[in-house]
Amino acid sequence: MIDGVTSMELLGLWISIFFTFSILSFLYEDNPVYKLGEHVFMGIGIGLGTVEAWYGVFKPKMVDRLLEESHYWSFVPVLLLILLFMKLSPKLADWARIPIAFVVAAFAGVKLTGEANGRLVAQVAASMPDLPALYEKHGWWNWEADGAGVISGLVLVLGLCACLLHFYFSAPHNKPMRAISRVGVLTLMLSFGASFGFTVMGRISLAIGRAEDLLGFSQPPGNITVLGTEMTRMSGMRWMTILTLLGFIAALAAWKRSGGGHQEPPAQATGE
């Protein structure tokens, strides 16, 4: 142990780099090490969810309420859970409809009011701009306020109406409706383009996080020993990354040579 780096932590760092490259190796080709990483990920993820479900839901809301508080109404969810697990038995599976009906109805009820209030009423209300107030505050167009003004207010309302009309399929679109629908489509394309831009930003951010970890930027200060040499944690992490990467390249090359993965079909013999 050097400067607070325990052997378990050192082992953990090696394992984390191994699994990072096992997943990244998919960029080259689907391979056994990737499949291993993928399955281990699934196993740990499901295990994590189960443990947290016990400590976050079952224990405090059911077990403790029954045993510590003698809250006898908590027998009802116990009964509903038993009925739910009857789904595993082909003979008794029909009983599972009761808890499923309960939970589906609960979700339907809350979603109905939530969508009506949060998306329908609130969004429609916000789409009716106060044009005189906008003119007073920003005029027709205000560069300082990112283009706020009467023009933007009108573009918002007209764009919204055009998009809604584009989604109206209950009647065939005549010529004026087609023209308005086209405005709606162009508005949608502007929005989807913006979405794509933000999606790119989000995806690259995810890769930045991994690169930060592999290059040791997220390591705390201190020293670490890698293959007998003491160095800073950041340098240690980088050396471990380089060594693991070289190991993976060698392993993938050996795997390809031994006939693993997608192979190019042999060239066809020409002539009779």
Add this chain to the structure above:
Amino acid sequence: MLKALVRFQSMDRRWVFLGMAFSIVIPMLMPWSCSFQVDRPVRALYEQVDALEAGDTVFVSADFDPASRPELEPFYRANLHHLFQKDVNVVMGTLWPTAPPLVLPIFEEIAESYGKEYGEDWAFLGYTEGRELAIKSIGASVRKSFPKDSRGNNTAELPIMAGLDGASDFDMIISVSAGFPGTQAYVLQIQGQYNLNMISACTAVSAPDYIAYFDAGQLTGLSGGMPGSAQYESLVFADGPPEGARLMATPNMNVLNLGHLYIILLIIMGNIAYFITRAAGVES
């Protein structure tokens, strides 16, 4: 030349992957800085948190996982610093099972750095399942949603929870959200019903959706993705981060620079090749 352009358009995608890898690693190893401005929703978010007073209590729903750490952890840390600097009490819960091992150590570390007492100044109530039902339950009663905290104490008996039960009892709801369930479900289920003062930090993918909620007044502040986190960091740590803390999102903005330029270059080059081959009548 046409053959070259056709081959270029259908080149092995692994070369594209390699280019992407270089565009991420090179700026990390050779950092350069560019200043950035703070967007209106992030400034609004900062001002909302800054308007809180000592003794106010906020409920933080920390709903993110390791995959969204680069985008949300910088905001999460800066926000906790901001809240504790203002002596605001923080009650936290989560709707994601992968969040507790991630968010709790950071919460503990920052709370203890400000000398805050568990149960009096901060509390972590753990995880609850149920998506919209759980959020509806939080709106009605945080105590019932989280009957015990992560340490096994009765939530109702914690001093920080004195006089607080439903979401509307808190001075602010802060949603740090990587997806569903998260900000959108909070806005739809309880923000309108209880007229909550709610701010959100979300991933870049969700930002175009949540802007509509911000402009409608359902969110009083919004930070989107890594740029949002970097902008918020620059406001909270205007005089530099406190000892033991570091700017997380700000240095990574330079990596985003090159990453975005690489993607734009790929799009431009791909389209140039496409138009030339199309004009020549060559199938690519």
Add this chain to the structure above:
Amino acid sequence: MKRTLPLVLTFIVGLIMVGEFFIPHHGYREMTKELLEWGVIIAAGAFLLGVVNLIQVNWPVIRERRPEWIYKVAMMVALVGTLIAGFIGGESRLDQGQGFKWLFDYMFVPLNATMFSLLAFFIASAAFRAFRARNTEATVMLVAAALVMLAAVPVGASIPGVGEYLVAIKNWIMSVPNNAARRAIFIGAALGAIATGLRVILGLERTHLGGD
């Protein structure tokens, strides 16, 4: 009876949950709080059911040595190991030094984060191969995407002369056409969700109950 009881239950529970939004009566609210907790418990139970089903599906693959059975073994070992570490750790499972925390920090975090970071590479490939200005609509989308990508990062804002206008245009795109389109989608989705919710509560939608 097999379908009638669940349908009646759906109607009653659905109506009670809709009423939760409108009725401030204390007793009614206490009842709905309790029902919400039952729903939360059953939702968590459904997750457990999925776990049992996973084991039911994968155990025969391992037992009969079907293709890729070794990976299923790895998955089961990881699952059981996490469960053991979690339940042994108890309420202090999230503390530093605990097996559960170690598994999370050194195995789950790199696997989860790297799995999603692959998307950065795939989006680069998709942008290169598929993002073509074939028609007006695609061109508009492409220009908007390029503009937002450029203006969202500091380098775009720093372009002399045009940087601040780029940022202003990007913010305008987000606040005006993007808002218009999102609201249209939200309104449509809300109407659909309301219709579906009503259909479920009134028993017109019965797919969740399965066949007879």
